[in-house]
Amino acid sequence: MNVKHDNELGARIDRELKSLPLLAAPPTLAPRVMALVASRALAPWYRRAWQTWPVALQAASLVVLLAMFGGLCFAGWQLSHAASATLAAQKVGGAFSVVSAVWRTLGVLGDSAAQVIRHLGSGFIWALVALGLIGYTLLLGLGSCCYRLAYTRR
Amino acid sequence: MTDAQQFEAFLKNYQDLVFSTAMRLLANRAEAEDVTQEVFLKAYERFGELSETSTAGGWLRTVATNLSLNHLTRYRSRWSFFSELFSRNAGDDEEMPLEFAAPENVEETLAAADRRTLVEQALHKLPPAQRVPLVLYHMEGLSYEEIATKLGVSLGKVKTDIFRGREALRQKLAPIKESALDIMA
Numbered sequence A: 001m002n003v004k005h006d007n008e009l010g011a012r013i014d015r016e017l018k019s020l021p022l023l024a025a026p027p028t029l030a031p032r033v034m035a036l037v038a039s040r041a042l043a044p045w046y047r048r049a050w051q052t053w054p055v056a057l058q059a060a061s062l063v064v065l066l067a068m069f070g071g072l073c074f075a076g077w078q079l080s081h082a083a084s085a086t087l088a089a090q091k092v093g094g095a096f097s098v099v100s101a102v103w104r105t106l107g108v109l110g111d112s113a114a115q116v117i118r119h120l121g122s123g124f125i126w127a128l129v130a131l132g133l134i135g136y137t138l139l140l141g142l143g144s145c146c147y148r149l150a151y152t153r154r
Numbered sequence B: 001m002t003d004a005q006q007f008e009a010f011l012k013n014y015q016d017l018v019f020s021t022a023m024r025l026l027a028n029r030a031e032a033e034d035v036t037q038e039v040f041l042k043a044y045e046r047f048g049e050l051s052e053t054s055t056a057g058g059w060l061r062t063v064a065t066n067l068s069l070n071h072l073t074r075y076r077s078r079w080s081f082f083s084e085l086f087s088r089n090a091g092d093d094e095e096m097p098l099e100f101a102a103p104e105n106v107e108e109t110l111a112a113a114d115r116r117t118l119v120e121q122a123l124h125k126l127p128p129a130q131r132v133p134l135v136l137y138h139m140e141g142l143s144y145e146e147i148a149t150k151l152g153v154s155l156g157k158v159k160t161d162i163f164r165g166r167e168a169l170r171q172k173l174a175p176i177k178e179s180a181l182d183i184m185a
Helices: A003-018 A029-042 A055-081 A085-120 A122-151 B003-026 B029-045 B056-090 B110-125 B128-138 B144-151 B155-176
Strands: none
Touching: A003 B110, A003 B128, A003 B155, A029 B003, A029 B029, A085 A122, B003 B029, B003 B056, B003 B128, B029 B056, B056 B128, B056 B144, B110 B128, B110 B155, B128 B144, B128 B155, B144 B155
16 A cells, blocks of 8 residues: 555545535425424423523522622531531531441441351351352353344344 | 415425435434424424524434434343344445435436445445444534534544444445445555
């Protein structure tokens, strides 16, 4: 392959592709788009894209959002400086005590499971693992077969 | 003329352009139709601006290109693994009948129409890795650098893919070299 050949081929392909006429869009396209446009036009303003809202509503929503953001910032600042901050921290700690109780319960369950495993012996456990793996492989194979049956083009 | 009527006229004016852009990038009629629909729904949201500008065609083409590329990277890659299990080996490359927009010149010969159909079909049969940069370069007028940026690949890969695409197209069209196509030197 030489540069001259490449350039020539590039130029000819370019000419050929550029000369291709437009493809005709399917006749169903325009009615489909117009139906969607009509359904969008009928939708209430709050279900449409923000850009399509009336200008007054856009301005109002912007003001509300800015006010909410400002309020949130102010509330955060107030909270961090309030005398009741320690009280709030205690409340949060109380909520986390539930989590630690759940953790303790899980620990007890884990210990029990470990004792059961020790009693049953490792052979039984390995057999269970192997059974699980075989089941999983069978499921995967069956899933692939179903997929092929369902999607193979006829 | 109501807004809806104006938009319908706009849609009918540009639908072939948008559909062609999507179809040549995706090489799939149903997907191209979906992308075209999405492009026009976006256009509807900005119809106020688009109806007054002379660059509406360019805007539509850019949006169609970007949405098609998004479609190729986001959606198609998800199921390509499964679909390629069947489609490549099964020989089920469907010969989709291609319809061209009505020619302005009614005296256009049948031979020319056949040739264009063959070129179009050959283009659609190229793998996406070759077809997409080839279409972006030759039909959308993007530079190698712009294509590399859009596709998120290296400049070298773009050049290689375009080169391979041209060669593959030449080989696919070799049987009709006797006709007016005459790509082979």
